[in-house]
Amino acid sequence: MQPRLNPLTACPDAYQAVRALNTYVQNCGLEHSLLELVKIRASQINGCAFCIDMHVKVARKAGESEQRLHLVAAWRESPLFSDRERAALAWTEALTLVAETRAPDEDFEALKAQFSEAEMTNLGVAIGLINVWNRLMVGFRVPHPAA
Template sequence: MKLRLNYRKVNPSAYKAMMALEQYVSGQIEDKVLYELLKIRVSQLNGCSFCLDMHAKDLLKLGDYADHILLLSVWREVPLFTEKERVMLELAETVTEISHQGVPTELINKVREHFSEAELVDLIMAINTINSWNRIAITTGMYPGCFN
């Protein structure tokens, strides 16, 4: 495999802008397990191997979450995930695939049962950020280990 474009080198300002957004979002979401699950699920939906590899490894650094990683794509069918995680995953999927049905008010109301409105905005920002990272990685041909 070959990296199509090393955007970090050819446009460091763009990379810096994305990192600023990432730093903001990562500083807002206190539950790091929840945050990594969000990033993994969105990366699965988008088919981003680079981000999937990175965030699965990041989640494993937080503890024994191998089952969470293995079963994340079928989270609706297993009792492993908390109700809060389920609501976040539904939101992450819906926002990522927003062209399919928009974001139903019922879902926002479910999210509000587990998250404050400020936290909801942070989740939306986190979903948008990982979607942006995925699109950059896929478009430029990034893959696990491409920068080693």
Template sequence: MTAARIDRPEFAALTPGVSEALIALGKAVNASGLPKDLQELIKIRASQLNGCAFCLQFHLNVARDLQVPAAKLDLLATWREAPVYSERERLALAWTEALTLAPQGGADDALYERALAEFGAATLSFLTAAVAGINAWNRIAMALRFSPPLRPGA
């Protein structure tokens, strides 16, 4: 395992207001009513795509605490082929991938129209903010090599 350059508590201490701003973004998304289990699926998927060990482990822990079915966590990297996801989850995951992999094409008009029809403008805006937030955390955690948070007893 690669040693942390700067770990999460030190980052928070060195950058007053930054962690709090990202946490506030997450609280705003939570207050929107976007289901927490769906938020965790998109955070895990973005973290997989970005290769962020800290965020991947952190959000797997949260998802397990929320009792997200194990099959949804186990098959997330192959969600297109797995029958365990609802159409709403599939659209959220497609939106997450499009935004996370924006340099490879981004969200086309067809995906936007499907997501807008499913979520509505406000919820899609909060979903977009959630994807932006996890991508910000991924880049910070990866650059500074935050140590992945182990579950108690692990």
């Protein structure tokens, strides 16, 4: 894979704007472990090796188990995820694939049972943000670190 350009240096103002939103998401009050699972799942769907690599490393360093990390892609078939995590992962899939899913009522109802309105909003922002990062990294073919 040949990188097309480095969007982080090509337009520093855009990078800083996305970083500012990233800072907000990191401090929005949602569990760090939940946010990392969401970032990994969206990145898997979008085929973003850069973000999968980064967020698996971050989650592992924060104490996430190898077993759960390996099962994020098959979370529906695993009993290792809480109802709250399941609702967040379903919503992640629904919003990441919104052109196909149209954000189904069933997924929203599961979300509403586990999250407050502010948390749902923050989760939606977090999902949108990882999709922005995925589109930058995939679109410009930014490679993940080799080690």
